[in-house]
Amino acid sequence: MKDKKIEKAEHLGTCFGVERALEITYNALEDNKNIYCYGDLIHNNDVKKELEEKGLVVLNHTSSIKKDKSHKIIFRSHGVGKEIYAQAKEKGMEVIDATCPKVKKIHKIVQDCYNNGYKIILFGNKEHPEIIGIKGWCNNKALIFEDINDFKAYENKVTNTKFCVVFQTTYNLNKFKKIKKYFEKYENIRFHNTICSATFQRQNSCRELAKKFDTMMVIGGKHSSNTRKLYEISKEFCDDTFWIENKSEIPYDYIKSSKNIGITAGASTPLIIIEEVIECLKKIK
Numbered sequence: 020m021k022d023k024k025i026e027k028a029e030h031l032g033t034c035f036g037v038e039r040a041l042e043i044t045y046n047a048l049e050d051n052k053n054i055y056c057y058g059d060l061i062h063n064n065d066v067k068k069e070l071e072e073k074g075l076v077v078l079n080h081t082s083s084i085k086k087d088k089s090h091k092i093i094f095r096s097h098g099v100g101k102e103i104y105a106q107a108k109e110k111g112m113e114v115i116d117a118t119c120p121k122v123k124k125i126h127k128i129v130q131d132c133y134n135n136g137y138k139i140i141l142f143g144n145k146e147h148p149e150i151i152g153i154k155g156w157c158n159n160k161a162l163i164f165e166d167i168n169d170f171k172a173y174e175n176k177v178t179n180t181k182f183c184v185v186f187q188t189t190y191n192l193n194k195f196k197k198i199k200k201y202f203e204k205y206e207n208i209r210f211h212n213t214i215c216s217a218t219f220q221r222q223n224s225c226r227e228l229a230k231k232f233d234t235m236m237v238i239g240g241k242h243s244s245n246t247r248k249l250y251e252i253s254k255e256f257c258d259d260t261f262w263i264e265n266k267s268e269i270p271y272d273y274i275k276s277s278k279n280i281g282i283t284a285g286a287s288t289p290l291i292i293i294e295e296v297i298e299c300l301k302k303i304k
């Protein structure tokens with residue numbers, strides 16, 4: 020029987036910011052035990068389990084931690100608000116800062132603009148940790164909108180005259196273009212495109228692959244919003260798209276009859292998990 024054609028998307032898996040955060044964390048765990056991480060470092064259960072076994076303790080607030088200078092806390096790639104740095108300091112904890120430099124840049128923009136009297140407008144998902152962290156750099160005074168319609172519904176309540184507009188790094192590029200056009204009418208505005216190219220590179224490669232292949236495997240954690248987005252894009256062009264976390268979830272019976280399989284993976288899926296899936300797929304006859 021002819022071998023299945025298996026092809027990876029040009030851009031897939033962990034982005035620079037997540038790779039960096041993982042490296043910082045693994046290095047920290049080599050020398051120390053019981054390091055805290057503020058929120059899950061990565062939305063991938065296999066990696067989470069491995070890190071916990073090495074001593075990483077995930078927490079969502081610092082209140083339960085006793086004051087102790089030997090404690091260290093990692094801030095993940097999503098970043099945190101200014102107040103969380105202050106809480107860590109108050110507890111005497113050493114901060115290991117794995118915030119992605121691209122997110123750090125947004126913190127700086129927001130802080131500078133806020134200190135200079137600009138009203139901060141954030142486009143993104145209110146519940147997402149990255150957005151929660153960003154608004155923590157303007158005293159939690161940002162206005163947060165999902166899209167331009169959301170903003171329009173609020174617009175007549177806006178009394179400020181100076182605006183700083185920033186975007187969640189994973190924001191949709193098409194929605195961004197509409198917002199940019201709409202805001203052209205405002206004069207006193209600092210408009211920053213803070214979208215990260217890693218996101219749309221992965222989305223574009225996924226789309227191209229899904230157009231050509233009759234089966235698609237999207238690999239990533241079930242809580243990962245960027246993996247969900249890849250799944251949705253893939254499903255639009257390829258009915259037989261499967262969202263799996265790792266090789267144990269491969270739909271073997273279905274795959275037996277697939278002739279060509281495209282592979283993509285979310286920004287928190289390490290290469291090793293992708294390679295394991297591909298190795299398994301190759302063996303299915």
Ligand code: SF4
Nearest residue numbers: 034036119121188215
């Ligand atoms: S998606 Fe971009 S901004 Fe977010 S962690 Fe990755 S590299 Fe950084």
